Amino acid sequence: MKRSSQVALLLMGTAGIGAGAYAMTSPRTDCVTPSTPASSTVAPAIGSKATTEPCQPRRSTSTGYHYWYGSHWSRPIFWRSSSTASTTPPGSVALTSRGGTPSSSSSSSSSVSRVGFGTTGHAMSSSS
Amino acid sequence: MRRISCDERADWRAAAEQMGFDFHTLDGERYWDERAYYAFTLEEIERDLEAPTAELDAMCRELVSRAVADERMLKLLRIPPSYWNWLATSFKRGDPSLYGRFDLRYDGSGPAKLLEYNADTPTAVFETAVFQWKWLEDAKARRIVPKDADQYNSLHERLIAGWQDIGKGRRLHLAGMTGNAEDLGTLTYLEDCARQAGLQTTIVAMEAIGRAPRGGFVDMANAPIELMFKLYPWEWMMREAFGSSLPGAATQFVEPPWKAILSNKGILPLLWSMFPRHPNLLPGYFEDDEKAAELGSSYVRKPLYSREGANVELVVAGHAVDQDAGPYGAEGFIRQALSPLPQLDGNYAVLGSWFAAGQPCGLSIREDLSPITKNTSRFLPHAIVG
Numbered sequence: 001m002k003r004s005s006q007v008a009l010l011l012m013g014t015a016g017i018g019a020g021a022y023a024m025t026s027p028r029t030d031c032v033t034p035s036t037p038a039s040s041t042v043a044p045a046i047g048s049k050a051t052t053e054p055c056q057p058r059r060s061t062s063t064g065y066h067y068w069y070g071s072h073w074s075r076p077i078f079w080r081s082s083s084t085a086s087t088t089p090p091g092s093v094a095l096t097s098r099g100g101t102p103s104s105s106s107s108s109s110s111s112v113s114r115v116g117f118g119t120t121g122h123a124m125s126s127s128s
Numbered sequence: 129m130r131r132i133s134c135d136e137r138a139d140w141r142a143a144a145e146q147m148g149f150d151f152h153t154l155d156g157e158r159y160w161d162e163r164a165y166y167a168f169t170l171e172e173i174e175r176d177l178e179a180p181t182a183e184l185d186a187m188c189r190e191l192v193s194r195a196v197a198d199e200r201m202l203k204l205l206r207i208p209p210s211y212w213n214w215l216a217t218s219f220k221r222g223d224p225s226l227y228g229r230f231d232l233r234y235d236g237s238g239p240a241k242l243l244e245y246n247a248d249t250p251t252a253v254f255e256t257a258v259f260q261w262k263w264l265e266d267a268k269a270r271r272i273v274p275k276d277a278d279q280y281n282s283l284h285e286r287l288i289a290g291w292q293d294i295g296k297g298r299r300l301h302l303a304g305m306t307g308n309a310e311d312l313g314t315l316t317y318l319e320d321c322a323r324q325a326g327l328q329t330t331i332v333a334m335e336a337i338g339r340a341p342r343g344g345f346v347d348m349a350n351a352p353i354e355l356m357f358k359l360y361p362w363e364w365m366m367r368e369a370f371g372s373s374l375p376g377a378a379t380q381f382v383e384p385p386w387k388a389i390l391s392n393k394g395i396l397p398l399l400w401s402m403f404p405r406h407p408n409l410l411p412g413y414f415e416d417d418e419k420a421a422e423l424g425s426s427y428v429r430k431p432l433y434s435r436e437g438a439n440v441e442l443v444v445a446g447h448a449v450d451q452d453a454g455p456y457g458a459e460g461f462i463r464q465a466l467s468p469l470p471q472l473d474g475n476y477a478v479l480g481s482w483f484a485a486g487q488p489c490g491l492s493i494r495e496d497l498s499p500i501t502k503n504t505s506r507f508l509p510h511a512i513v514g
Contacts, residue, residue, distance in 0.1 A: 111340065111341045112338040112346055114338045115335045116368060116369035116370030117335060117369075118334030118360070119335075119369070120368060125305065
């Protein structure tokens, strides 16, 4: 079935979605992982049936908090991630930089204006 | 296409929340609903949904190519003239699109009909790409669906592929109404996909976007925004205080500016005029077009700009039988031939057919007791079972 082949791609696609454990499939062992930097976290064992086919991203294993992410194991990104989010509650927009010194190409904080987008969205939210 | 009742997982709410799907319940009502699922045959998926979705996308691109060379079309769509060159440049430059969702009327027989195209800010992406797939895996284990059941769903992979193509390793800012749980959930999921594609990411609230003295956009750290995904309608951005700086900004936007042409119900009559009697289109006309009378006294009235069914009105024999309130309609309306949604077990169902990174790639289904699909309409999973 055509869809099965797509799902195979899906099954080999990275999910790692969520902070919890989601065992979508068992780990794939018939592939070769690229050399992994020493700084990487735990790498999956390579099965004896390894082929020259490179490992593809796949869904998480039962270890939960890690997922196969291309050439290395990684913490899941999704949800309340450690991104450099600069979300600001409505009405409390900070007008200066946050989270460190602006890069050399940054604009001067004193000359930057804000709250020029989002007004319609807030108006819609407050009216609904 | 069948609607099959089934037992829900006892712990699905906890599973959803553990995955970050906090908006599974909206205003105390179910949004995610797995008390039933929709079953399709592979033929229905491939012949009736996947192939038409690819064709509709091609038709929409043809529409844009004509619109950027024909200001009459842009006027009909009520796009402010100060943005026309910018939209045209964006399209001619080939600014890439990440995704979109075609909402279709389909009942398992006959061709699917385009109801509208969510070209700019489609949501329901996480529940389609991830939680629906999780449901299928569990449904197989629980023998709710056959072991060989499948799902029309490679949306997750397409989004990652799309970010790889678009991002090319750059930093991506994802902007939206971060105080809204659903919007933040969507942003965070797309951020996840972008990270998997190798991009560095920053989520930023719309109101926190800064404008530097020379007109460029910056984030909260005053760093230039080179690449921005925005879960915020183009028509709003164009009309807000910083809108005038959009054409001159160095920022690359996703969805691209030319998608503003497609995120407009006015494309429905334009597509009908370009591709008359196409099997996947419904007759449609601008309300002030005398040809609108050809629809008779029964039709669907839609504002040019509208989200989640707001201000949509069903008119039957000259009487409005259903309508959803909202703030839209100032720019005008279109009329589309009435093609009632299929009713299964008392529920009206609309199909959302996803297109991402250049391919049709997934399906979402929304149900409501009302024939107008709204932001509160329930999301049901689907499976391919034959």
